[in-house]
Amino acid sequence: MKKLKEVQVIFPLICFFSFFTFHVTAQFLEPDSIGTSTEPVWTDPSQTVYENTAAGEFTPGKGFQLVKNDFASLNLSIYASARWVNQISGDSLWQDHQGRNLVFDGRNDIYWQRAMIWLTGFISTPKLTYMATVWTVTTTQQTLVYGNIKYSFNKHLTVGMGIVPNACIRSLQGPFPFFASTDRTMAEDALRGGFTNGIFAVGEAIPRVRYTLGLGNNLSILGVKAANLTRHFSKSASVSWFPTTGEFGPRGGNGDLEYHEKLATRFGVSYCHSRENRFNNTGTPSPDNTQVRLSDGILFFETDAFIQGLTVVEADFDQTSIDLGFKYKGFAFHSEFYYRTLSRIDAVDANNQAVTITGPSEVITDKGYTIQALYMIVPKKVCIYGVNSMLIDEFERNPYEIGGGVNLYLTKTRSWRINMQAMHVVKSAGGGTFGLYNSGQTGTTLTIGSDILL
Numbered sequence: 001m002k003k004l005k006e007v008q009v010i011f012p013l014i015c016f017f018s019f020f021t022f023h024v025t026a027q028f029l030e031p032d033s034i035g036t037s038t039e040p041v042w043t044d045p046s047q048t049v050y051e052n053t054a055a056g057e058f059t060p061g062k063g064f065q066l067v068k069n070d071f072a073s074l075n076l077s078i079y080a081s082a083r084w085v086n087q088i089s090g091d092s093l094w095q096d097h098q099g100r101n102l103v104f105d106g107r108n109d110i111y112w113q114r115a116m117i118w119l120t121g122f123i124s125t126p127k128l129t130y131m132a133t134v135w136t137v138t139t140t141q142q143t144l145v146y147g148n149i150k151y152s153f154n155k156h157l158t159v160g161m162g163i164v165p166n167a168c169i170r171s172l173q174g175p176f177p178f179f180a181s182t183d184r185t186m187a188e189d190a191l192r193g194g195f196t197n198g199i200f201a202v203g204e205a206i207p208r209v210r211y212t213l214g215l216g217n218n219l220s221i222l223g224v225k226a227a228n229l230t231r232h233f234s235k236s237a238s239v240s241w242f243p244t245t246g247e248f249g250p251r252g253g254n255g256d257l258e259y260h261e262k263l264a265t266r267f268g269v270s271y272c273h274s275r276e277n278r279f280n281n282t283g284t285p286s287p288d289n290t291q292v293r294l295s296d297g298i299l300f301f302e303t304d305a306f307i308q309g310l311t312v313v314e315a316d317f318d319q320t321s322i323d324l325g326f327k328y329k330g331f332a333f334h335s336e337f338y339y340r341t342l343s344r345i346d347a348v349d350a351n352n353q354a355v356t357i358t359g360p361s362e363v364i365t366d367k368g369y370t371i372q373a374l375y376m377i378v379p380k381k382v383c384i385y386g387v388n389s390m391l392i393d394e395f396e397r398n399p400y401e402i403g404g405g406v407n408l409y410l411t412k413t414r415s416w417r418i419n420m421q422a423m424h425v426v427k428s429a430g431g432g433t434f435g436l437y438n439s440g441q442t443g444t445t446l447t448i449g450s451d452i453l454l
Contacts, residue, residue, distance in 0.1 A: 016122055019450050021441075027059075040065070041053040050117060055238065055447035058062065060118035060131075061079030061176075061453040062124045063075045063076050063078070063120075064454075067120075067121075072121060072122060072124070073116075075119070076118070076120040077453075078117055078118075078452070079116040079451070079452070079453045079454075080115045080451065081113045081114045081177070081449060081451035082111065082113055082449060082450055083182055083419075083448060083449025084107070084446075086106075086447075087108070087438050087441055088446070088453060089104050089106050089442055090443055092104055093231060094427070094441070095440075096444065097395035097397060098308060101437075104441060105438070106438055107433065107438065110137055112447070113138065114135075115136050117133065117134040118131060118132075127152045128149075128150075128151050129151075130147065130149050131148055132145065132146075133145065139433040142222070143321070144222075146163040146195075147163060148160045148161060155204050156204055156205070157203045158203055159200070160201075161199045161200075163195055163221075164195065164197065164214045164219075165214065166214060166216060166272045167190055167238035167271075168192060168319040169336065170321065170323060171184050171337070173212060173240075177451055177453060178250065178254055179253070179406075180374060181405055181421045182447065182449040184435060185372070185401070186399070186428060186430045187368040187369065187370045187401075187429070189312050189430035190338045190391060190399075190437075191293065191319060191368060191429075192319075193272050193291060194291050195220060196216035198217055198234070199219055200214040208242045208246045209242075210239070211238065211239050213237050215233050217233065218274060218276065219276055219281075219290075220229075222447055223288065225230055225288075226290050228277075228280060229277075232274070234273065235272070235273050235274070236271065236272040236273075237271055238268060238269065240266060241266070241268070243265055244263050245260070245262055245264045245265070245269070248265075248325070249327060252266065254332060255332050255374040255385070256328070256329070256330050256331060256374070257376065259379055259380070260327045260328055261334050262328075263326060263327075263328045265324075265326045266323070266325050266326070267323070267324050268324070269322055269323075270319075272319050273317070274317045275344075276289060276291075276292055276301075276314065276315055276316070277289065277313065278312065278314075282311050282348050285311075286299070286302060287301035289301045292342070294364070294395075295391050295393035295399060295429045296397060296440060297429050297430060306347070306361075307361065308311050308348070309349055310349055312346070314344075314346045315345040316342065316343045316344045317341075318343070320339045321339075323335065323337075329378075333371075333372070334370075334372045334373075335369065337368070338366075338368040338369065340365065341363055341366075343364070345357040345362070350375055365394050366391055366393045366394055367391070368391040369390060370385070370388075370390065371387070372387050373385060373386050380409060381409055381412060382406065385406075386402075386404040387401070387402070387423065388402045391429050393429070400426050401425045401426070402424055403421065403424050404421070404423075405419060406419070406420050406421075415453050416451075417450065417451055418449075418450045419447070420448050421448075422446055423445045423447075424444050425442065425443060425444070425445055427441075
């Protein structure tokens with residue numbers, strides 16, 4: 001009798017999971033291949049069921065449709081990456097823009113770098129969609145849950161509230177995770193803004209021209225509590241033009257795995273302004289604002305970082321970027337040019353007395369560029385690429401990097417990639433353990449990584 005009860009419980013469970021497994025697998029098959037062919041034709045799971053309207057970080061892959069009825073749906077999608085990073089430098093010391101000798105502590109480690117789990121779907125109408133994401137970066141021991149709610153009126157206007165990008169550079173507006181390597185370039189990392197909470201609007205202004213507008217709490221909400229925010233909002237805007245084909249590949253990502261038979265082109269302009277604060281007490285040397293860096297890689301709001309004896313409390317951040325690129329028959333070229341200023345700088349001295357910065361240091365101006373060229377030497381499988389990025393900065397340090405790598409797409413899709421890269425860096429302007437760069441490094445950085453998107 002006991003065995004009969006066990007069978008009565010186990011058999012329905014087996015039937016349920018057998019049906020569920022077939023249901024989610026069927027999403028990766030072309031409709032006409034289900035049940036009609038012994039050799040199914042697999043689609044690319046990296047092709048999202050939702051259009052990439054704001055940023056790649058908010059856009060899941062095709063994923064697994066868990067629930068769908070007339071009222072609502074629920075989809076599960078996953079991104080994950082693991083990599084080895086070895087930052088090599090010939091010197092144990094480096095000098096910042098003030099001439100201070102600082103210790104270089106390069107990384108040589110293997111990490112499960114990043115994981116993202118998207119839960120997405122619609123409610124009541126396909127025009128009303130939601131996104132909730134579990135996000136973690138293990139190298140910084142950070143885990144967040146974020147999301148947004150969007151309503152699409154038509155192709156000309158979609159509005160959303162929740163997590164939003166500060167649209168100051170191209171890589172914050174779609175390409176993730178389809179970068180040349182497993183992360184951004186040095187110049188991008190050094191100057192860019194980040195993600196925050198706020199509202200945004202995106203759409204097609206006229207045929208082949210898209211826009212993004214954003215209003216957020218600050219430049220990057222990461223590590224900043226609501227209680228520490230000021231009453232200033234960040235404002236950003238971007239316009240992208242796709243004159244020849246009206247598109248630039250999946251997510252507008254790097255490389256031409258898709259092998260465009262017709263020349264695909266993209267031109268873009270982005271701008272962001274934010275009145276930034278250090279977001280914690282000046283008695284604490286390390287700021288909660290970890291997004292804004294000087295061109296030597298030092299955190300701008302850190303005590304003594306800008307000028308010895310001073311702690312910057314608040315300043316204006318303004319960045320303009322222009323990008324252009326093309327793709328054709330396996331070859332891709334991407335370039336972007338940056339212009340960033342830090343101005344209206346308010347600081348305090350060691351006695352906590354207010355100091356307003358004037359004279360030559362009143363405005364910090366940094367210019368820079370990123371150039372990337374990629375070619376599929378084996379169509380759909382092997383891509384080689386070269387990268388050069390540089391800052392022409394206020395302190396005349398002129399940090400730069402040059403190098404390249406190879407990407408292997410063994411499934412002939414963007415859903416699984418193996419990346420190997422070697423980059424020679426001089427006076428690195430990027431810093432932290434979030435990306436590939438360490439402040440002040442002059443030497444070589446080697447990386448081997450793999451990522452998946454389902």
